[in-house]
Amino acid sequence: MALALYKCRGAWSRAGRRVAAALTFTLLSFAVWSAPPRSEYEVKAVYLFNFTKFVTWPVAQPDAALQLCLIGLDPFDGRLSTLAGKRVQGRELQFSVITTESQAAKCQLVFVSKSEARRFAPLLDGLRGYPVLTVSDIPEFENNGGMIGLHSEGNLIRFSVNLKQVRGEGLDVNSRLLELAAEVIQ
Amino acid sequence: MIRRWRYWSIKVKLVALCLSVSLLGILLVNATLIAHQDKTLREQLANELQVTASILAEQALAALLFQDQQHLGELLNSLRHNPAIELACIFGEDDQTILARWEPLTGHCDAVDPVSSGGFVKGYFQLSHPIVSEGEQVGVLFLRSHLGDLQAGMARFVGVSLIAILGSGLLLLVITLRLQRMISGPVLDLSDTANRIAEKGDFSLRAPITNEDELGRMARAFNLMIEKIDLQNQQILQSHELLERTVAERTHELTVANRELEAFSYSVSHDLRQPLRAIDGFSQAIQDDYRDQLDATATHYLDRVRAATQRMGRLIDGMLTLSRVTRSTLNLRPVDLTQLVNEVAAQIQEQYEGMSLPGGINVQPDMRCMGDVELLRIAFFNLIANAWKYTSRNSERKIEVTAQAHNDGIEVRVADNGAGFDMKYVDKLFVAFNRLHAVSEFEGTGIGLATVYRVVARHQGEIRADAQPGQGATFIIRLPCSRQGD
Structure with missing residues (x-):
């Protein structure tokens, strides 16, 4: 006995209610993030860690540690060192504070502290040709040769990606991350 | 209905048997199919929702990590394309903080416990899918789907099953009605033949x-x-x-x-x-x-x-x-016995004048029967003459001729109060030349009663006697009143 089953696509009457509900939702979605309040650099540290999950480095040694480096004065109050030892994309995260661009070239991600606001250009020049993701909260960082810039919008921390710069160094950023970016410079 | 089973014809019994067994089989198969279909549909629903949840969880991961609530909201908003999903919520890593909600109908994310609620509950299917980053759970996606599609699908399936059962039942009925002739036909032929033989007695018939x-x-x-x-x-x-x-x-x-x-x-x-x-x-x-x-x-x-x-x-x-x-040839006619006996009595009184005594002959009026009047006259002459003779030594003579209906005939009794006889000689009574009394006592030839016996026998009647010595004798003659003799 062959009994065909047809999936019923009914319930059109619900469509109207759904539209209304969608409007309600939109209003709700602007509600305050109800997580316990965190300091700006606490959030930024988490962001740095999360960036490593969505960026693909050219394959060198798959097992090699993923170097997270800080250049300039530490605004994180030592929090970045707590990230060390975590594993991302199968690689162990290591943290080091660096001072020179030659050191920076060995890193996978370099956070440029605001203390370097006036002298980050030579650093970036020195990193040219190296697959190093550069992140900073220096204003206009991404428009001046940097890759990801962080900026505050009220209590929210947003980021912009200079995709051209990122791809130019052989790195790739997951599209999910780009979707969240405030601005993507092509 | 079952009690009436034995009154059913073999034809009906066969059809009922085949149909009930087949329909039972069909019903069992259909019940199994329906149960299986229900299970399959539920599994399908669960799988679909699981896939949807997986895709959503993956899409939501980045937004969750970067706390982009707007993006999460937009993501859940895309669920409007799936009308089956009634409620969707994204919780933070603490399983409690609601980061985004999709509540098109009455359900509310606040009432949901993403940790313990999953599976088919009260007309819903719901599941919680963890959102994982690098082996670490960073949030939970909760989805709830109504079972409308599933129920509609099952209703359709059951409907089609019922139609199929009805259809196959009808088909079975037709096939059974045709096939039962193979068995009931010869039985009916046999019983028909047996009936015809029993009714007509025609033994040339064969099944x-x-x-x-x-x-x-x-x-x-x-x-x-x-x-x-x-x-x-x-x-x-x-x-x-x-x-x-x-x-x-x-x-x-x-x-x-x-x-x-x-x-x-x-x-x-x-x-x-x-x-x-x-x-x-x-x-x-x-x-x-x-x-x-x-x-x-x-x-x-x-x-x-x-x-x-x-x-x-x-x-x-x-x-x-x-x-x-x-x-002599028997000439059967209606006979007025009363008249006949009266004539005979008169003749005897005349003939035996010397033996007259007080009393006489009583004859019942209106006695009638069928018979040969001449032979009956001889018989009654002999009987009454005997009675007359054997009462001749009495002080008083009393002879009675009476009759009464008996079956389809008449029973005539000739009773006297004469000498009578011993009943142990009754066998010799109607045999010619046998006498129970000496000639010196009562005159006679021994032929009279033999003649009476012959007459009665020729009328297909019966004669018997009842007597006691000294107490008189009674002769009882039964004559059939129909037209038959010899």
Whole structure:
């Protein structure tokens, strides 16, 4: 006995209610993030860690540690060192504070502290040709040769990606991350 | 319904049997299919929702990590394309903080516990999918789907099943009605043949043999049985015919012999009369013509000779009467018995004038029957004459002739208060020349009752007697009143 089953696509009457509900939702979605309040650099540290999950480095040694480096004065109050030892994309995260661009070239991600606001250009020049993701909260960082810039919008921390710069160094950023970016410079 | 089972015809029984078994099978298969379909649909729903949840969780991961609530909201908003999903919530890593909600209907994320609620609950299917980053859970996606599609699908499936059951039931009915003839046909043929044989008694009928199974064997055995019965019937008929023929032959021989005997006895009696008349006539001539020459002794002897010849004459008369009663053709007519008996009584009173006593003969009025009036007259003459004779030594004579209806005939009783007789000699009563009393006591030839017996016998009647010595005798005659005799 062959009994065909047809999936019923009914319930059109619900469509109207759904539209209304969608409007309600939109209003709700602007509600305050109800997580316990965190300091700006606490959030930024988490962001740095999360960036490593969505960026693909050219394959060198798959097992090699993923170097997270800080250049300039530490605004994180030592929090970045707590990230060390975590594993991302199968690689162990290591943290080091660096001072020179030659050191920076060995890193996978370099956070440029605001203390370097006036002298980050030579650093970036020195990193040219190296697959190093550069992140900073220096204003206009991404428009001046940097890759990801962080900026505050009220209590929210947003980021912009200079995709051209990122791809130019052989790195790739997951599209999910780009979707969240405030601005993507092509 | 089951109680009436034994009244059903074999045809109906076969159809009912086949249909019930087949329908039971079909119902079982359908029930299994429906159960399986329900399970499959539920699994399908669960899988689809699981896939949706997986995709959503992956898409939500980045937004969750970067706390982009707007993006999460937009993500859940895309669920409007799947009308089955009634509620969707994204919780933070603490499983409690609601980061985004999709509540198109009445459900609320606040009422949801993403940790413990999953599976089919109260008309819903819901699941919680962890959002994992690098092996670490960073949030939970909760989805709830209503079962409308599933129920509609099941309803459709059950509907189609019912149609299929009905359809196959009808088809089965048609097939069963056709196939049952294979079994019920020979049985019906057999019972039909048996019925016709029983009703018409026609043993030439045979049950048709259509196949070689047990029914065929039964029909064959039945035919064999009928054949044997037929054969035995013919044998019985043949022997019966043979017997009839033998009986007819014997009867004929007997009749011829009887007739010869009667003719012989008639001619003997008739021929005996002539010499007897001569003896009597010449004895009288001697007495008349030679009276002077004869002494008293000779005259007495001659008286004795004449008395003997006269007695012998009466014997011969009796024998002739008996012979006539036997030989004459029976002429059956309605007879007024009362009148007949009265005439006979008058004749006897006249004949035996010397034996008159106080009292007389009582005859019941209006007695009628069928019979030969001459023969009946002889019979009743003998009976009443006997009664008259045997009451002649009484001080009072009382003879009663009464009748009453008996079956389809009449029972006539001739009762007297005469000498009677001992019942142990009753067997000799109706046999010719047997007398229960001496001639010196009561005169008689011993032929009278034999004649009565013959007359009654020729009327297909019965006669019996009831008596006690000194208490009188009663003769009971039963005569059929229909037109038949001999």
